[in-house]
Amino acid sequence: xxxxxxxxxxxxxxxxxxxxxxxxxxxxxxxxxxxxxxxxxxxxxxxxxxxxxxxxxxxxxxxxxxxxxxxxxxxxxxxxxxxxxxxxxxxxxxxxxxxxxxxxxxxxxxxxxxxxxxxxxxxxxxxxxxxxxxxxxxxxxxxxxxxxxxxxxxxxxxxxxxxxxxxxxx
Numbered sequence: 001x002x003x004x005x006x007x008x009x010x011x012x013x014x015x016x017x018x019x020x021x022x023x024x025x026x027x028x029x030x031x032x033x034x035x036x037x038x039x040x041x042x043x044x045x046x047x048x049x050x051x052x053x054x055x056x057x058x059x060x061x062x063x064x065x066x067x068x069x070x071x072x073x074x075x076x077x078x079x080x081x082x083x084x085x086x087x088x089x090x091x092x093x094x095x096x097x098x099x100x101x102x103x104x105x106x107x108x109x110x111x112x113x114x115x116x117x118x119x120x121x122x123x124x125x126x127x128x129x130x131x132x133x134x135x136x137x138x139x140x141x142x143x144x145x146x147x148x149x150x151x152x153x154x155x156x157x158x159x160x161x162x163x164x165x166x167x168x169x170x
Contacts, residue, residue, distance in 0.1 A: 007051070010168050014043050015055050019062075019069045031084055031129070031144050033151055034071045037121065040091055041114050041159030044098035046166050052095035052103075060088060086128020090121045107160055114156040 021035035044052040059069060060080070068075045070088065080088060094117040102113030122145050130140045 011047070011051055011055050014047065015058055018043060018055065018059055022069060022071045023073060025071045028147060029143055030133070031087070032071060033148060035155070036071060036091070037118070037152060038155040038159055040095050041098065041117070041156060042162050042166070044095045044113070044117065045102050045110055045159060045163035046168060047099065048103060049096050049099040052099035053092050056091040056095040060091065063088070083129050083132045084125070087121055087125030089128070090124035093124070094120045110160045110163065111156060114159065118152055118156070
């Protein structure tokens, strides 16, 4: 099979995994706990930076045109401009940075990459949340960051372990 076809098929499968993981959510307030970031961590650690960016950008594009790919089977521009939209918009940047630092690297480098990606996601997402909801920083942090730290730590560890086991076709 042609190398480009293999790459396209692989990236399409990773996009499908991201869409499926996005549907697994627990509502705990304004911002739900989802497995979207687990998908982004894994994708970013197993493909090159540009491919990680492409997959997450395609995910946002699909949602923007109305396909129900975001958490809770939501989609459309409304899902992107609401108070959760900043987190979604951060995904391509997050994925690119994680992959740039952590792709085919040691456990420690992957962990640092995922932490940096998480900081990017929290920064962009929480800033957007504050802008849309008109909340102050402390209120936003207690609603959008602090409750998610333990779960994101678990997701990071799982994604690092999974990335060591997943071998994609060359």
